[in-house]
Amino acid sequence: MRYAVIGGGPAGLYFALLAKKANPADEVLVAERNPPDATFGWGVVFSEETLGALRDADYETYNEIADSFARWNAIDIYYRDTRIRSRGHVFTGISRKVLLNILQRRCQALGVRIDFEREVSDINEFAGADLIIGADGINGLVRRTYAEFFKPQVAVHPTKYVWFGSDLPLDAFTFIFRRNDHGLFQVHAYPFDARTCTFIVECPEDAWQRAGLGSGAEANSIAYCQDLFRPELRGRRLMSNRSLWLNFVTLRQESWHKGNVVVLGDAAHTAHFSIGSGTKLAMEDSIALVDALRRHRDVNVALNDYEMERQPVVERFQEAALESSSYFEHVSRYASFDPRQFAFNLLTRSRRITYVNLTQRDPELVRTVDSWFSAAATASPDGAARLSPPPMFAPFRIGGLTLPNRVAIAAGPDLAAAARTGAGLVLTEFVSITEDGRITPETPVIDRTGQDILRAAVEHVHQAGSVVALQLGHAGRRGSMRPRVEGIDRPLRRGGWRLMAASPIAYTPHAALPKEMAGRDMAHVVTVFATAARAAASCWVDALELNFGQGYLLGSFISPLTNQRRDEYGGALERRMRFPLEVLDAVRNSWDRPLMIRISGDDWAPGGNDLDAVVQIAAQLKAHGADLIHAVMGQTVWESRPDYRRLFGVAASDRIRNEAGIPTLAGGNITTSDEVNTIVAAGRADLCLLDL
Amino acid sequence: MNIGLGLPTTMAGISGGLLVEWARHADAGPFSSLGVLDRVAYQNYEPFTALAAAAAVTGRVRLATMIAIAPLRNTALLAKQAASVDALSSGRLTLGLAVGARGEDYEVANVDSRGRGRRFSEQLEAIRDIWEEGKIGPTPKGRGPHLLVGGSSGEALARMARYGDGYMHGGGPPRAFAGAAAKALAAWTDLGRPGRPSLWGMGYFALGDGTAESGAAYLRHYYAFTGPFAEKIAAGNLTSPGAIVDFIRGYEDAGCDELVLFPTAPALDQIDRLAEVIH
16 A cells, blocks of 8 residues: 655654554655644643553554653633632643654654655645545645535634743643733643643634734734733743634534545544644544554545544534633633632533533532532531532522522423422423413413412422422413324314414414404503412412513514514514513512513524523513523424524523523423533523423 | 334335235234335335335234335325325324435425425424314324324424424434434423324344345445445444344433334345344
């Protein structure tokens, strides 16, 4: 076999040496545009797992790498003039230059030919090769040449970042957050030998503009950052190495090979630097590719095998990297967090580390978080208790009401059964304020008979130690449907009732057309909501949840997709909110206990409300006396683009809670107590709706 | 978890007689269902016709379309065909429907593939009404055929939770099924549907000397429209008893209710070989 490797970074060199080692008779050529010692970047990070793979793949280079790397197990978080140290995480780092020199030497010892300072401008230069390996990075020739087949998706991240080095000796992976007049800046720094560290500075684009970093020379950037992080740098300096401010680019490609051409490392995929995995993924690609070529005689089968093995692994990293980068892009929303919660939130940002994982790595930190959380939840002295329940079992106070724990459960008709699960909050099914506000003939109505049944059921819940939130709503255009066991949103064929909504738009192609609500309809609904709230009070209900989402009557006013009114109740968000706020005001006047509002966190449909709009909606609801927001997703319109991944409602809850500043209940495929503990301790929600 | 068997309607050169014999043989074996695939622009048997033939020679197994491409068909005729197969088999039809994945089938059928998702949702909304109204017979007993919906997008899962009795997965390793099943359950819960959806999965197998190569070749051909992905599907063909046992265990752990294994070698001995493995 004759291999031509384009690009002499870690991926290309490691592939070359492994391939040559596997079969010394093969010809392996590496074309690298730079001279041998002109490497860019500072250090790279590996996990224990990667080191194991490197040891198995080539013991000689592993030994050299192991001799020159730095090991550490702590993460330091500098935030609001405090430092929180978390232990139990194992990292190793090595200078990129040292790594490349080790790989180059090993390549040459094995007989790999490396053409330095060779710029490849056409892949046909290697027409004689059996396999061409594109290891030439995200902007490389190979990827660009085969874009039509690889089908790249490129996402440019909104923040600016720059790679510096520093002679600051570190013994931890270090995150620094510093706010000045220009905005919030953060540092990701990690050691790669005893004397030097990588020092990445990241900030939002507007802060970067205000700081004048867009126009200045490299020296100005260094001076600015050195000054900004003077306390943490402790008099040490920042060093540059072609250090330009960039926007990170995430690359995904459907395929990584075509014919006898294959890509690996950054030429195949990238993952945001905040989870530090670029070089690790690249070298693992090289191992997998050489293994596949050894297993299969047929190159095409081998390339498929390589891709099948690596794509799921890379996708998982990319997902985690996306969560992580999104955290750093929006970190200013957590600026009021207690440092302990801030640290927990940071450490669990990518979802790869949860409450349970962190308890294994760093029990002391988790104990500290539990203790702080519990003290804050019970208004006890901070730090007094050494033994505290996990956050899921901390009580939650809302208004004058105390929930025994952070779990809510969606009840069916039997509230007592729901309470027996141990959930602190029993949330009822949809209860209609009137007969014609029902979803199906089976939807309960809060009329006289309904009240007697409700009163008895609430008593059972109280006996079980839980509290009840009654979900009140009017189905609007989603009414007059068949019982839900037969399907959802299937219109009744007979025995139906007249519907009304913000605008006359049917919910499904076969559903009845609702009447556009007139002024007197609205006045009536306001009155009936208030009456229903008083009835709920007389049934000893602890909290109300008004359904303002999911395409029901009030939700139909809020979404621009379903509100096409030309009067003062339609148009801009302020006007679309007018009727729902009138209902809220009326209920607030006749109900003095906790009031929750359910809203659709995202319409999941083009042209509908998105998370930005929903933060504003939540802020208005808060201003009108709502105590808590329950963010659900979608269902505003029949034809939508839902996303049912794990914890799909948590992002909306997180933004509403921490941008609009109101407590939230998060739902959406939350199924374990570990997830509840993680979400609640990280401050992404106050309560979680658990799907049991 | 039940184990079903695929009817090899998509394999080149298979005779009608062999298909009928296959169905009879499967009905005698330990399998709980017989599944068929659907394509238009391909050398295969039309799924409802094949199931009607199978209905005539079987008395026990469920008969399942996995899936039939609904938007290619007129809704009333689709409802009638399904009701007919259901009646011919005394209520043994499991109707799996989805939009399919091959543009070529839409081209040949002269149906616009744009907007197929929306049209499919409308078909699902209508089909039970058609059965229940009784205008287009034979009127099924009860609620009509067991209706499963396939597809992996969020739209598909919402459609499944609104109108289906469950979810039909399109194949892959157990962890792919587990991921899809978790999302199907989440959609079901999110839309407020009581109970839980039936979860069906599928896989491919070939047992016996020389069948691994020909099986992989068949899969490469059948899935050629997916481009390089066909190679991955071919690599997933289960070609040893151990691989089948592991696969079954993985699906069972992921909460699958019915796993249907499709042959990639079209000889009757495959049925006995598989029966031996699952016993």
